[in-house]
Each structure stands twice: as structure tokens, then as C-alpha cells.
Amino acid sequence: MITRFEWTNAKSIDDAISQLHDKALPKAGGIDLIDRLKEDLDAPSRLVNIRTIPGLDSVKEEAGWLRIGPLVTLAAIAEHPVIRQHYTALADAALHAATPQIRNAATVGGNLLQRPRCWYFRSDQFHCLRKGGDTCFAQDGENEFHAIFDNEVCAVVHPSAAACALTAFGAKVTVQGKKGKREIALDDLFVRPETDITREHVLDPGELLTEILVPAPSDATRSAYTKLGQKESFDWPIAEVAVVLEPRGGVVSKASIVLGGAAPVPWRASGTEKALVGKPLSEQNAREAAAAAVQGATPRSQNAYKIPVFEAVVRRTILAAGQGA
Numbered sequence: 001m002i003t004r005f006e007w008t009n010a011k012s013i014d015d016a017i018s019q020l021h022d023k024a025l026p027k028a029g030g031i032d033l034i035d036r037l038k039e040d041l042d043a044p045s046r047l048v049n050i051r052t053i054p055g056l057d058s059v060k061e062e063a064g065w066l067r068i069g070p071l072v073t074l075a076a077i078a079e080h081p082v083i084r085q086h087y088t089a090l091a092d093a094a095l096h097a098a099t100p101q102i103r104n105a106a107t108v109g110g111n112l113l114q115r116p117r118c119w120y121f122r123s124d125q126f127h128c129l130r131k132g133g134d135t136c137f138a139q140d141g142e143n144e145f146h147a148i149f150d151n152e153v154c155a156v157v158h159p160s161a162a163a164c165a166l167t168a169f170g171a172k173v174t175v176q177g178k179k180g181k182r183e184i185a186l187d188d189l190f191v192r193p194e195t196d197i198t199r200e201h202v203l204d205p206g207e208l209l210t211e212i213l214v215p216a217p218s219d220a221t222r223s224a225y226t227k228l229g230q231k232e233s234f235d236w237p238i239a240e241v242a243v244v245l246e247p248r249g250g251v252v253s254k255a256s257i258v259l260g261g262a263a264p265v266p267w268r269a270s271g272t273e274k275a276l277v278g279k280p281l282s283e284q285n286a287r288e289a290a291a292a293a294v295q296g297a298t299p300r301s302q303n304a305y306k307i308p309v310f311e312a313v314v315r316r317t318i319l320a321a322g323q324g325a
């Protein structure tokens with residue numbers, strides 16, 4: 001049952017921040033948040049609609065950064081010519097999320113800050129650890145879509161495709177609250193369950209994400225993203241991966257590889273990155289590097305199938321990123 005709440009339209013960032021107190025929540029596209037109200041996960045006193053704030057829905061190239069407003073929709077990211085050409089993995093991550101209708105409403109800021117889709121967390125029948133209970137029901141329950149890394153405490157998978165691609169590109173975000181502004185690297189934005197089971201990101205209550213900054217790629221940068229789901233129509237990924245490479249003089253000089261659908265946070269495949277750097281982009285090297293991506297995995301009773309899936313998806317995405325190098 002949805003409890004009554006006040007609704008306000010924010011006129012500016014400062015106006016929104018001044019209204020974000022006493023259990024008020026910001027609402028962007030509302031795709032995640034309205035579901036959470038219906039699922040009784042949240043009972044805010046007020047929803048502050050931030051879509052009415054002007055100027056937060058633009059994409060600009062400026063002084064070595066791509067600056068993306070938090071209200072830019074996933075559809076606009078997928079179609080943006082600069083993002084499509086120079087940040088292909090991000091355009092493809094946005095393009096393959098959800099459905100065309102959802103992508104038209106869902107914002108990139110909301111996509112980063114949405115809550116997990118674990119069916120135990122979302123169901124009012126299960127008072128799981130993340131909701132203050134004492135059990136992660138996925139450990140011994142229906143866990144075929146759950147995490148294969150970092151899953152000892154809570155086995156949710158991070159839901160954001162944009163987070164996977166933006167982390168691979170080395171992006172950071174600006175957040176603003178009553179105490180002022182701060183910048184947070186995407187690598188530091190998300191919270192592992194062992195650190196704090198009750199939250200997924202480090203924003204304080206009342207803080208707004210006001211900008212996403214992605215460093216400009218070099219001329220050598222190549223990227224690719226792959227999502228593998230159970231079906232081709234709208235579905236959450238079983239496995240997704242974003243690969244950003246810099247091949248120079250026939251060898252990989254830099255590699256940034258991030259897995260989604262693998263862990264409670266976007267999961268950096270550091271073993272794969274190390275295995276690729278300094279080597280030519282061959283089928284054999286991609287295969288060996290992909291094998292490193294699943295080392296140390298701790299699958300649960302029903303999701304060991306994800307290990308060969310990730311290996312295949314990582315290998316294919318490395319080779320796709322390398323095409324044209």
C-alpha cells in the first residue's frame with residue numbers, strides 16, 4: 001500500500017536540496033522509485049521531482065571531459081552522435097537497457113542510483129538482510145541470476161548498465177548537498193555489502209547527483225559493450241561487460257574491463273586487464289585474458305553456469321573492441 005506523500009517540482013538544484021529532508025526523496029524518471037513505492041520498500045514524506053530543473057539534460061564536450069547531465073535519458077545517450085562514436089560502450093549499454101518506452105523516461109542519474117532487483121529484496125514476503133533482516137535468502141534459495149563474486153554477505157547483482165560502462169571509461173560524478181559539492185570517482189561510488197548492507201552508493205540523504213564527467217578518450221581508444229540475457233526482448237542481463245582498450249603499435253597499452261550482473265557492485269576484471277596489457281589483440285590472448293575474468297568466482301547452487309557465460313562474453317567483447325584498431 002502506498003502511503004500518502006507530498007509532491008513538489010524543484011525549480012533549481014538549490015531548491016531541490018532545500019526540500020530534501022525528513023524522508024523526502026528525489027524523483028527523476030521514476031521508473032525505479034515508483035516501483036519501490038508500490039513494493040513498500042520506501043515510504044517517503046515527499047517526492048521532489050527534479051525533472052523540472054532546467055539545464056540538467058545536456059551533453060557537452062568541454063576541456064577534456066564529456067559532461068553529461070543526470071537527467072539525460074538512456075534513449076538520448078544511445079542516440080548521441082559523439083557518445084556513439086567515441087564512447088561506443090556507453091551508447092550500447094544505454095541502448096540495450098530495458099525497453100524503448102523505459103529508455104525514453106529513464107535518466108542516466110537514476111540508472112546509476114537505482115536499487116537492486118533481487119526478487120527477495122523486492123518482495124514484501126522476505127525480510128532480507130538488505131532490509132534489516134538477518135538472512136540473505138538468495139544464498140540457499142533461487143539464485144540463478146545472482147552474484148558470482150563478492151556474494152558472501154548478500155548476493156544481489158548491481159543493476160546499472162550505465163555504471164558498468166561509465167566505470168570502464170574512468171568517469172566521475174559531481175554531487176551536491178547542504179554541505180556543498182564533491183566529486184566521486186565511479187570506482188568509489190558504489191558500496192560493497194560487507195561495508196554497508198543497507199546502501200548501494202555513498203551519496204548522503206539529501207545529496208543530488210548533478211553531473212557525470214567522462215574523460216575524453218585518446219585517438220587510440222576503442223570500446224565495446226555486450227549484454228547477454230535469457231531472451232532478446234527486454235530483460236535484465238545474466239552477464240554484461242564493458243571493455244575500453246587502447247591498442248598502440250599492435251599491442252594493448254591500456255585496458256579497462258568491468259562486469260555487470262556479476263557482483264553487488266560493478267566488478268572490475270583486474271586479472272583480465274593485466275593479462276591483456278603489453279600483448280597483441282589476438283584470439284588466443286583474448287581467450288586467456290577472459291579466463292582470468294572468472295578466477296576466484298564463488299558461484300551459488302544455481303548460477304555456476306555464469307562462469308562459462310562470462311568467459312565467452314568477455315572474450316567476444318575484447319575482440320569486438322579491438323576491431324578497427
Ligand SMILES: Cc1cc2nc3c(=O)[nH]c(=O)nc-3n(C[C@H](O)[C@H](O)[C@H](O)COP(=O)(O)OP(=O)(O)OC[C@H]3O[C@@H](n4cnc5c(N)ncnc54)[C@H](O)[C@@H]3O)c2cc1C
Nearest residue numbers: 028029030031032033097098106107109110111113161209
Ligand atoms: C522491465 C525493466 C527492465 C530493465 N532493464 C534494465 C537493464 O537491462 N539495464 C539497466 O541498467 N536498467 C534496467 N532497468 C532499470 C531502469 O533503467 C532504471 O530503473 C532507470 O534507469 C532509473 O532511472 P529513473 O530516471 O527512472 O530513476 P528514478 O526511479 O527516478 O530514481 C532512481 C533512484 O535514484 C535516485 N535519483 C534519481 N536521480 C537522482 C539524482 N540526480 N541525484 C540523486 N538521486 C537521484 C532516486 O531518488 C531513486 O532512489 C529496467 C527496468 C525495468 C522496469
